[in-house]
Amino acid sequence: MDFKKIIKERRSIKYFDEHHKLSKDEINEIFKHTLLSPTAFNLQHWRFLVIENNELRKKIQEVSFNQSQVTESSLLVIITGDLDAWKKNPTKYWRNADKNVQTMMGDMIFNFYNHRKQMQRDEVMRSCSMAAMTMMLSAKNLGYDSCPMDGFDFDAVSKLLNLPKNQIPIMFVAIGKKKKEAWPRGGQLNLSEVVTFY
Secondary structure, three states: OOHHHHHOOOEEEEOOOOOOOOOOHHHHHHHHHHHOOOHHHOOEEEEEOOOHHHHHHHHHHHHOOOOOOOHHEEEEEEEEEOOOOHHHOHHHOOOOOHHHHHHHHHHHHHHHOOOOOHHOOOOHHHHHHHHHHHHHHHHHHHEEEEEEEOOOOHHHHHHHHHOOEEEEEEEEEEEOOOOOOOOOOOOOOHHHHOOOOO
């Protein structure tokens, strides 16, 4: 698919064909490309929870304002972030690099994040958000639609998934075959309102 077409046609879809299934190859391709998303220090803070259990999906839907895409989408991914990724043997993120680079990066990561709770959280949000966008564009390239979601009870979802304290939910991405078109675009701001040249 043409890249410009992918960008223009990617919309947030609310209603999916609940009978459609993605193949394992399609799912793997989406994730393979998602993992190429950028992250600070290559920490790859993201964790992708694929919710296949229908009963669990129904429980998640109940704490997500009963939004239909939670149960109707072919693929429901809950993107969570590992707040402690920076201190879990950080040299592993640089395992293909020279030993000196591994040591240097390990020291830089520790010095940058140690005692900086807000920065740790901010980096997780940035990394997971970029991964979500890559995921949605990759899905669109395969002919699927998607919906990024933050309309849910974060604490309730954490409990349903039994997430450890260092792992926080960032957003859902629902993917599948659309059943209804998205509403017309509400209107984009003019470039002059959002782009400033210095």
